[in-house]
Amino acid sequence: MPSDLIFYTNPMSRGQIVRWMLEEVGQAYDTVILDYAASMKAPDYLAINPMGKVPAIVHDGRVVTECAAICAYLADAFPAAHLAPALDQRHAYYRWLFFAAGPVEAAVTNKALGFVVPEGRERTAGYGTFEDTIAALETAVAGDAWICGDQFTAADVYVGSQIDWGLSFKSIPSSPALESYAARLRERPAYKRQKEIDGALITEMQKQG
Known part of the structure; x- marks a missing residue:
């Protein structure tokens, strides 16, 4: 069915x-x-x-x-x-979920494409500078807790994917805070299942040419 x-x-x-x-x-x-x-x-x-x-x-x-x-x-x-906090506890959840979807995505993509914000136009870009954006991102995942404290949430899936991908492909600079957070994400059973499923699909697609 x-x-x-x-x-x-x-x-x-x-x-x-x-x-x-x-x-x-x-x-x-x-x-x-x-x-x-x-x-x-x-x-x-x-x-x-x-x-x-x-x-x-x-x-x-x-x-x-x-x-x-x-x-x-x-x-x-x-x-x-x-995978979502209680409604009255969603401040960090929404804050970092949309920060990753907006400023982080824009800053990382622009840097990968070689686009540099002209000096003095940082406010126009919204995210300011790549370096400031990554520094802010680090504050979201510093320490041993998840983004919303003890509760793993959808924000960790999305923000964590940005960090995991960025570290793997070197589009985000390595730091102890980001590496530690990514290492904890990679131990989650659902993360491992996703990698196994998509990895097998990629292998099959490559075989088919």
């Missing part, structure tokens, strides 16, 4: 973030693998995401795109997984 939760992805994409979140949630889901050249731009998928990119989910007919939004949505849709 088809699941009421459908996940559209490509294993070589930010879909890995949502796969990890889905594995943390622990609910059954169907996966639809799309390729960049054709199926992501096909009319049936553009009806789901007009941007023609992955990931996306459809849950009970409701479409959600953008990794941070999907993570937050899944945490609320499946409260039994305890």
Whole structure:
């Protein structure tokens, strides 16, 4: 029987973030693998995401795109997984979830593309400088706790994915705080399941050429 939760992805994409979140949630889901050249731009998928990119989910007919939004949505849709704090305790949760989706994403992408904010135009860029953005990010994950204290949440999945990816591909500079946080994330069973699933899909795709 088809699941009421459908996940559209490509294993070589930010879909890995949502796969990890889905594995943390622990609910059954169907996966639809799309390729960049054709199926992501096909009319049936553009009806789901007009941007023609992955990931996306459809849950009970409701479409959600953008990794941070999907993570937050899944945490609320499946409260039994305890991946969102109580409503009156969501200050750090929202703060760092959207900080990673906004300033961190912009600063890291711009640096990777060789874009440098002109001197004196830092306020226009919003995130200021790459160095200031990373320094602020470190404060979110310093110490031995998760972003929301003792509770692991969707914010850790999304922020942690940015850090894990950035350290692995050297788009984010290494530091003791970031390395320690990433090491704890990599021990989570759901993280390991995601890597195993997407790793196997990537291997199969490479075999097919």
